[in-house]
Amino acid sequence: MATLNECRSALDLVSARITQFDEAQRRAHIGERTISLTISDLDSVFDMRLTPHGLVDITPRPSTAAGNRAQVRITISSDDLVALAEDRLDYAKALFTGRVKVKASLSDMARLRKLL
Secondary structure, eight states: OOOHHHHHHHHHHHHHHHHTSOHHHHHHHOOOEEEEEEETTTTEEEEEEEETTEEEEEEEEETTSOOOOOSEEEEEOHHHHHHHHTTSSOHHHHHHTTSEEEESOHHHHHHHHHHO
């Protein structure tokens, strides 16, 4: 099981990957969305915003604490989050096998897939 700090580092890695795209591409394809990422085995949630500048305002909280309803809600284990961020786990395979659960609009799911 990965730690909360390792999960935060994984999110930083995903954010850095987003900023590697050309700025014009990011602005054209990334709309601002609120995201909640529930880490199922750590009973924790990371609330954040997806922007053309990457993932911002990343804030951890216990899963028992109330948070705002995010536009994209993801549930994943700590190890799977780290594996996805490090390209050791395929997003589509993880999604279709239930290792990653996403509640979002179809357009948001397509965008998310491109980022991971």
